[in-house]
Amino acid sequence: MSDIIKEVVDWIKKHRSFLITSHEAGDGDSIGSQIAMSFILEKMQKSSLILNKDPVPNTYKFLPGAERIKIQGDEGGGGVEYEAAIFLDCGSLERTGLSLPPVSSCLNIDHHLNNDRFCQLNWIDPYMSSTAEMVYLLADALSIPLEPALGSNLYTGILTDTGCFTYSNTTPRGLRIAADLIESGVDPSSIANQVYGRKSVAQLLLLGAALSSLTLTEDERIAFILLKEEVFKKYETTQADAEGVVNYPLTIDSVEVSVLFKEISEDFFKVSFRSKGRVNVAAIAESFGGGGHHNAAGVKMRGSYSLIREQILDSICRQLANPLLSG
Numbered sequence: 001m002s003d004i005i006k007e008v009v010d011w012i013k014k015h016r017s018f019l020i021t022s023h024e025a026g027d028g029d030s031i032g033s034q035i036a037m038s039f040i041l042e043k044m045q046k047s048s049l050i051l052n053k054d055p056v057p058n059t060y061k062f063l064p065g066a067e068r069i070k071i072q073g074d075e076g077g078g079g080v081e082y083e084a085a086i087f088l089d090c091g092s093l094e095r096t097g098l099s100l101p102p103v104s105s106c107l108n109i110d111h112h113l114n115n116d117r118f119c120q121l122n123w124i125d126p127y128m129s130s131t132a133e134m135v136y137l138l139a140d141a142l143s144i145p146l147e148p149a150l151g152s153n154l155y156t157g158i159l160t161d162t163g164c165f166t167y168s169n170t171t172p173r174g175l176r177i178a179a180d181l182i183e184s185g186v187d188p189s190s191i192a193n194q195v196y197g198r199k200s201v202a203q204l205l206l207l208g209a210a211l212s213s214l215t216l217t218e219d220e221r222i223a224f225i226l227l228k229e230e231v232f233k234k235y236e237t238t239q240a241d242a243e244g245v246v247n248y249p250l251t252i253d254s255v256e257v258s259v260l261f262k263e264i265s266e267d268f269f270k271v272s273f274r275s276k277g278r279v280n281v282a283a284i285a286e287s288f289g290g291g292g293h294h295n296a297a298g299v300k301m302r303g304s305y306s307l308i309r310e311q312i313l314d315s316i317c318r319q320l321a322n323p324l325l326s327g
Contacts, residue, residue, distance in 0.1 A: 004123050005141050011107055011121050012142075015084040017047045023090045024053040024097035025239055025270075026069075028160025028195065030089040031056060032153040033109075033131040035065040037086060039150045040139050049082060053097035057240035062194045063156060064149035072098050085119075089131035091291060092116040109134050111161075114282075114291035129174035132157025136177050146184035155181045156191055163247070164192070168277070168295050196244075202235045209235070210245045210260070221256045222316055223249030224309060229263040239270065246272040257281065257316050259309075267304055271312065273297045284315045 001009075020037050022030035034050050041048045050069045060066060085106040090096060091114055108119035111128040128134050132154045139150065158178055162170045165178070182188055199207075206227070213226045227242055239262055246260035257279050260272040271288075273281035274296055281297040288311070290299020301308045 001141050005137060007121060008107060008109070008123055008138060009141050011084075011105070012041070012044070012046075015046070015105065017082040017084070018049070019082040019085040019100075019103070020048050020050045020088065021052060021085065021090070021096050021098060021100075022088045023095040026052060026054060026057065026060070027243065028060060029130045029132050029157040031060045031066070031069070032063060032155075032157035032160075033088045033135050035063055035068060036132065036135050036139070036150055036153040036157070037088060038068050039065060039147075039153070040135070040142065040144050043144050044142065047082075051098065054240070057238075057243070058200070059195055059198075059240070059243065060156070063153055065153065087119065088135070093118055109138075112291055112293070114286055127171075129169045129171055130158050130161035132161070133174055133177055136181070146181065148185040148187075151181040151184045151186040152191060155186045155188065156195065159188075159191065160195060163296070164196070167293070169293055200241075202237050203241045205235045206231065206237045206241055207245060207248075210242065211248060214249060216249075216252075216255070217313070220252070220254040221320060222313065223252065223255045223258045225249065225258070225260045226305060227260070227262050229265060232262075239264070246274050250274055250276060256320065259312060259316075261305060261309070263305075264300070268302050269300065269305065269308060271299050271301055271308070279316065279319050284312070284319065287315060288312075 018041055020034050022034050038048045038050055051072055052069050053072060055071055056066050056069050085103045087106060087108045089110055091110060091112050106119040108122040109131060110124050111126055111131050111134060113126040115124045136154045155178060158174055162174060209231050210225050210227050215224050225245065242262055246258050249255050249258040256276050258274045262270045264270055273285055275281045280294050282292045282294055285292050285297035285299045288299045288301055290297060292298055
């Protein structure tokens with residue numbers, strides 16, 4: 001057991017009740033990690049409340065324990081008291097999107113390098129494939145048995161954050177952990193089908209609208225997709241329904257970088273980046289105040305679409321022209 005994991009174990013043992021939260025617009029890693037953490041605390045006979053800004057996306061409602069995630073204002077019971085808070089897969093307090101009262105002690109577990117380290121105890125490891133991988137290591141250190149409900153949440157976090165084990169953050173350790181989870185009773189085929197094999201008619205229409213907006217640079221190395229607010233309203237979909245859309249342009253042989261613009265409101269966009277190998281989109285996102293991983297990153301930006309598109313294009317072109325890029 002590493003020193004930092006021992007510190008985390010000791011910290012958890014000191015407290016009885018916990019708030020668990022993560023970043024807004026939850027994804028497979030954030031959702032799976034939070035539910036898994038609640039199962040771990042339950043096994044330790046400790047109480048917890050998972051509180052998020054946004055509801056669980058339809059894609060992840062199949063996860064055992066998904067009903068444990070509450071939305072602020074809908075906690076029930078006239079308010080819930082807790083001694084400590086656990087932030088998972090969350091680079092800053094602001095990214096929760098929540099209005100939280102101060103807590104005397106908090107734990108921050110994340111695999112993103114660009115983390116504000118805002119807690120008394122911060123376990124930040126960018127060499128981990130996912131936050132779910134870190135929660136797995138914590139469960140192992142606490143000798144928590146890997147029951148299928150716990151394992152399914154951890155496996156989903158690792159699966160989705162590695163892009164089905166295709167991103168550069170896929171590691172031998174991550175694959176060994178995935179194998180261990182499967183041996184514990186997790187059904188990888190069922191989870192893959194639930195996450196990637198089910199779409200509503202509205203989601204497919206949204207995908208069609210996204211692909212019809214596809215534009216390429218002249219050399220066809222950079223792809224852009226735009227989903228305007230009105231399109232989400234037209235198909236009665238949410239931002240979460242566009243998860244994975246940004247990956248489609250990377251199937252074009254010549255495309256090295258794919259950028260998806262999702263309009264939140266007028267002149268306000270959530271921008272997602274994906275790349276093949278050599279372009280570090282995390283560095284690009286960080287230059288605009290966001291972050292992520294080498295091949296997958298994101299940021300929120302204000303300004304007209306044409307302006308921010310031009311700014312991002314310039315940043316990507318500088319990387320593509322850099323002879324020092326690895327790849």
